[in-house]
Amino acid sequence: MSVEVFYDDDADLGLIQGRKVAVIGYGSQGHAHALSLRDSGVDVVIGLPAGSKSRPKAEEQGLRVLTPAEAAAEADVIMILAPDTAQRGLYAEAIAPNLAAGKALFFGHGFNIRYGLIKPPADVDVAMVAPKGPGHLVRRQYVDGKGVPCLVAVEQDPSGNAFGLALAYAKAIGGTRAGAIRTTFTEETETDLFGEQAVLCGGAAALVQTGFEVLTEAGYAPEVAYFECLHELKLIVDLMYEGGIARMRYSISDTAEYGDLSRGPRVIDSRVKDEMRKILGEIQSGEFAREWVAEDEAGRPNFAKWRAEGAAHPIEETGQKLRAMMSWVDRPITETA
Ligand SMILES: NC(=O)C1=CN([C@@H]2O[C@H](COP(=O)(O)OP(=O)(O)OC[C@H]3O[C@@H](n4cnc5c(N)ncnc54)[C@H](OP(=O)(O)O)[C@@H]3O)[C@@H](O)[C@H]2O)C=CC1
Ligand SMILES: CC[C@](O)(C(C)=O)C(=O)O
Numbered sequence: 001m002s003v004e005v006f007y008d009d010d011a012d013l014g015l016i017q018g019r020k021v022a023v024i025g026y027g028s029q030g031h032a033h034a035l036s037l038r039d040s041g042v043d044v045v046i047g048l049p050a051g052s053k054s055r056p057k058a059e060e061q062g063l064r065v066l067t068p069a070e071a072a073a074e075a076d077v078i079m080i081l082a083p084d085t086a087q088r089g090l091y092a093e094a095i096a097p098n099l100a101a102g103k104a105l106f107f108g109h110g111f112n113i114r115y116g117l118i119k120p121p122a123d124v125d126v127a128m129v130a131p132k133g134p135g136h137l138v139r140r141q142y143v144d145g146k147g148v149p150c151l152v153a154v155e156q157d158p159s160g161n162a163f164g165l166a167l168a169y170a171k172a173i174g175g176t177r178a179g180a181i182r183t184t185f186t187e188e189t190e191t192d193l194f195g196e197q198a199v200l201c202g203g204a205a206a207l208v209q210t211g212f213e214v215l216t217e218a219g220y221a222p223e224v225a226y227f228e229c230l231h232e233l234k235l236i237v238d239l240m241y242e243g244g245i246a247r248m249r250y251s252i253s254d255t256a257e258y259g260d261l262s263r264g265p266r267v268i269d270s271r272v273k274d275e276m277r278k279i280l281g282e283i284q285s286g287e288f289a290r291e292w293v294a295e296d297e298a299g300r301p302n303f304a305k306w307r308a309e310g311a312a313h314p315i316e317e318t319g320q321k322l323r324a325m326m327s328w329v330d331r332p333i334t335e336t337a
């Protein structure tokens, strides 16, 4: 099945330049959207609670900061870029009372709409512009005259113009420079959750930690194990990123490629694939969403425990020491926030 991809020439920036946009939240995505919208000539206001630690960051950039309710009341387009777990309460308290027919409600990820946690009124456009990359990279690419590809979706379209408006928004943050792909809230949410759980974050972190443990438990130096299991992963993924798995295999030695082809399927075997299918099932059925919402409402006890265990893993201490020796690893992408 082929997808529809839209580029700068397909989007009319004027559609978003003519509206006032409230960006609610000024974290990874929020700062990138707000600054790039402003640089694209859009009238932007930021919505943040009174005690938010993000307020000074937005104000330092010369942005006008109001409370979420005040910003939502002023704006025609409200982009919610607060954490997914905060969105339901934020919507009920500050946004729903300030919606009116003809306004548009935008999201950077479909979680709250897909799982029915937010149910906007029928006379409001509901759309999504979801960059396929971390917010700091979204901003850096925009500043460099490039862009991070976006997914664009429409859930409700009473105006008949929701897709054009979303495409204009994607253009204003650099997304259509790279390409904006039309999708649905369901497809974006389920694939995004699956990708981050099974492959990009959960799968990759567990693979790296487990490889490091096997080597160090067998008596190899943690420093050598770090290079083999974490540091070089970026170099290998860069090759995949540039030219796919085939390009990576072209670049490595035949010995590595034979080991890859003969041993890789033993590591990621049918049991792992079955577990991935189970994880996808939990996402599709809403089981993961219910678990995560309950964990958040309970004060995140497991989240805090697992996060602390991850931070205490020996690979972190080894990494800290080694990264200090590598001057080229000293420009964190988060420095634009
Ligand atoms: N991180 C990423 O790169 C990606 C994120 N997304 C999606 O973008 C959205 C935002 O995520 P992300 O940028 O990671 O979030 P962050 O955690 O980086 O930032 C959240 C921001 O929202 C503020 N905030 C917290 N609570 C509230 C509230 N009740 N009302 C208003 N503002 C609030 C925070 O302020 P304070 O500083 O005070 O905590 C902070 O400025 C999510 O839907 C996420 O799934 C999509 C693609 C990639
Ligand atoms: C991969 C994690 C992500 O989905 C992202 C940066 O796209 C997220 O939710 O942060």
Ligand SMILES: [Mg+2]
Pocket: 132, 133, 192, 196
């Ligand atoms: Mg993602």
Ligand SMILES: [Mg+2]
Pocket: 109, 192, 193, 196
């Ligand atoms: Mg995500």
